[in-house]
Amino acid sequence: MNAAYLIVALPITGALILLFGGRRIGDPLSGWLATIAAGGSFVGSVIVWASLLGRSGADRTVDKQIFTWIPVGSLHVDFALQLDPLSIAMVLFVTGVGSLIHLYSIGYMKGDRSYPRFFFLLNLFLFSMIVLVLADSYLFSFVGWEGVGFCSYGLVGFWFDRETAAVAAKKAFVTNRVGDFGFMVALFLMFGHFGSFSYSAVLGPLASGHSTLAGATATGIGLMLFLGAVGKSAQIPLYMWLPDAMEGPTPVSALIHAATMVTAGVYLVARSAPILHYSHAVLWVIAIVGATTALLAATIACAQNDIKRVLAYSTISQLGYMFLGEGSGDYTAGLFHMITHAFFKALLFLAAGSVIHALNDEQDMKKMGGLRKYLPITFPTFIIGYLALSGIPPFDGFWSKDAILDSAWHMSPALWAVGAVTAGLTAYYMSRQVALVWLGQARWTSDGHEGGGGHGGHGGGEPHESPWVMTAPLVILAFCATFGWLLNAPFGGLDFVNKWLAPVFPSTIDPAVHVGTGTKWVLGIAVTAICFLGLGLGLTAWRKVDRPALEPAVLVHGWYIDEAVSAAVSGPLTRMASAFSFMIDARVVDGAVNGLARFTSGTGRQLRRMQTGYVRNYALGIGIGTAVILAFVATRVGS
Amino acid sequence: MTVPGAWYLVLAAVLFGLGATGLLIRRNVLVMFMCVELMLNAVNLTFVTFARLLDDVGGQVSVLFVLVVAAAEVVVGLAIIVAMFRRRAAATADDIHVLRG
Numbered sequence: 001m002n003a004a005y006l007i008v009a010l011p012i013t014g015a016l017i018l019l020f021g022g023r024r025i026g027d028p029l030s031g032w033l034a035t036i037a038a039g040g041s042f043v044g045s046v047i048v049w050a051s052l053l054g055r056s057g058a059d060r061t062v063d064k065q066i067f068t069w070i071p072v073g074s075l076h077v078d079f080a081l082q083l084d085p086l087s088i089a090m091v092l093f094v095t096g097v098g099s100l101i102h103l104y105s106i107g108y109m110k111g112d113r114s115y116p117r118f119f120f121l122l123n124l125f126l127f128s129m130i131v132l133v134l135a136d137s138y139l140f141s142f143v144g145w146e147g148v149g150f151c152s153y154g155l156v157g158f159w160f161d162r163e164t165a166a167v168a169a170k171k172a173f174v175t176n177r178v179g180d181f182g183f184m185v186a187l188f189l190m191f192g193h194f195g196s197f198s199y200s201a202v203l204g205p206l207a208s209g210h211s212t213l214a215g216a217t218a219t220g221i222g223l224m225l226f227l228g229a230v231g232k233s234a235q236i237p238l239y240m241w242l243p244d245a246m247e248g249p250t251p252v253s254a255l256i257h258a259a260t261m262v263t264a265g266v267y268l269v270a271r272s273a274p275i276l277h278y279s280h281a282v283l284w285v286i287a288i289v290g291a292t293t294a295l296l297a298a299t300i301a302c303a304q305n306d307i308k309r310v311l312a313y314s315t316i317s318q319l320g321y322m323f324l325g326e327g328s329g330d331y332t333a334g335l336f337h338m339i340t341h342a343f344f345k346a347l348l349f350l351a352a353g354s355v356i357h358a359l360n361d362e363q364d365m366k367k368m369g370g371l372r373k374y375l376p377i378t379f380p381t382f383i384i385g386y387l388a389l390s391g392i393p394p395f396d397g398f399w400s401k402d403a404i405l406d407s408a409w410h411m412s413p414a415l416w417a418v419g420a421v422t423a424g425l426t427a428y429y430m431s432r433q434v435a436l437v438w439l440g441q442a443r444w445t446s447d448g449h450e451g452g453g454g455h456g457g458h459g460g461g462e463p464h465e466s467p468w469v470m471t472a473p474l475v476i477l478a479f480c481a482t483f484g485w486l487l488n489a490p491f492g493g494l495d496f497v498n499k500w501l502a503p504v505f506p507s508t509i510d511p512a513v514h515v516g517t518g519t520k521w522v523l524g525i526a527v528t529a530i531c532f533l534g535l536g537l538g539l540t541a542w543r544k545v546d547r548p549a550l551e552p553a554v555l556v557h558g559w560y561i562d563e564a565v566s567a568a569v570s571g572p573l574t575r576m577a578s579a580f581s582f583m584i585d586a587r588v589v590d591g592a593v594n595g596l597a598r599f600t601s602g603t604g605r606q607l608r609r610m611q612t613g614y615v616r617n618y619a620l621g622i623g624i625g626t627a628v629i630l631a632f633v634a635t636r637v638g639s
Numbered sequence: 640m641t642v643p644g645a646w647y648l649v650l651a652a653v654l655f656g657l658g659a660t661g662l663l664i665r666r667n668v669l670v671m672f673m674c675v676e677l678m679l680n681a682v683n684l685t686f687v688t689f690a691r692l693l694d695d696v697g698g699q700v701s702v703l704f705v706l707v708v709a710a711a712e713v714v715v716g717l718a719i720i721v722a723m724f725r726r727r728a729a730a731t732a733d734d735i736h737v738l739r740g
Contacts, residue, residue, distance in 0.1 A: 611738065612736060613736025613737060613738045614732070614739075615732045616662065616663045616732070619662050619663055623659060
């Protein structure tokens, strides 16, 4: 169990070493250091998981206190870790996928002049993410929550000398603040109602059925928590930051903006299941927001030309799926989809990174094509990720998506229909991507493109396969995307994830979703048929590259939502901020500071005249001073 | 016959005044230094007088402390004066007002 400390300590140690000694350690040693720290953390997670496995289901919650953080009156918040099936499941896939992406980054970031800073942020991110999922209280989780937000900011804006990257980083951070506001209000409500933040004190009695929660309270806390989740997990209406976040280096997109950080909201909702149980309204809101986001993002993804933006919208869409599953009351399905999604979406991003790398930072799919011959390892792994995301059996995505859609059907057939249409669209836009990137004729020129990224160019020549540090994670993730469904196969008692997570979601707060086996078969076959339809349409339609009819401007611009929000919110706010910076900052704040400085120096200039440098003047001063004091004492004593 | 205690106090006050005046008006460092000694010893005289009048040995003890401090002060002060003479021929306090504001 003490390996739990290792999970937390290794990444922060790595981050601190890289922060202070990164420049001296240099390239590529600092990358290896960070990778070893991440890998060690993964090993620690496996050890803890194994020792939890040796206990009975009800016993699998262990608290590990590090130190008392806030002891104020009746409020008592610890720096403490809670090891339970949910947090261990999270930390296993976070550190596992994280280690692979660290390894990949060693190759991808090679030659970047801020190489150590990248790995410092990556390790710090991993630490924050681990704190987020392992913390034993909402407040301590919030520390990690803000930490990952900061690292996301630092990594999206990693190449901050590019204007677009700096703007995207700011957008991501500010949008997340809106969600954080919800999280904080939820914390205040929670403190007001429960007088505590710790999971065991707040959720324990609710989960075991010893106490109940008034519907209004549950709705208030649940909605605010979900607002936090919406910000972090890029759901409507706070999703606009995620596509822009693709300005960051590709491993960052894979790790933070696909596999781990954006799933923090999914984790938070799952963790708060005992509260949500008492408010049906919130569950409906979660399901509807999830379904709407899934559909909307999928339509936008159909018309994007940037290889990474397609995947970004796809991520938003898949996160919507996870919330649909959770809102439908099937948390395990949502979490299972989160794990499989981490495998295949990280795989797709890393493979896309490999393509971008091979084409010297070209990201426009219209300028790719015919790459299958040149990247013999990346191509098949990308195809596996593509099939998994498109929901083609027997790959990962099919199974987790199927579980979610079954629960959605149970909630409402309308939600199921939205999910099914989204599944078809997903297959379609991914086929479009495959057709544009890998199939057809080469539309790139072999004399080398103008490198837009911060890392060194490779000159011209034909696209070349990436080094082994980049392809090895691809192969491992492809393996996971192919066989990951065995973790939770819905037959023959192979549903290990369901069984593992069962103690976290007891039937008192999470009544089992009953969908008949026959219905399941029908639904599964229907969805798969839709997926194959989308697949076929995408592959045939995009044999030709130029198809303006299939790329209406409204989709290219993402239904103009981003533009509308910018015009309605960002514009006035920016104007207000610049007005404030001129009036309040330049005049009042700076005025006060400068005025104080001017007063001090003026006084000094006058007072320095007293310092004549003549001993007798000082002696006279001492004499007069003594006389005054004596006179004062004499009068006081006299009276 | 015994001299009344007040006479000692008056003498001490006169000595202190002489020392203070000398310190303020003289420019020779050595003389200023002697004036300081004069003031110190005027205070010592009052200590001893009061120790005698009030029959309290504490005053005499204070004198010993003052003497020790004065001796230490002499060491430092004379060293400074010697250093000054090395740099310039005359020792006038007003010549060295480099620390003026």
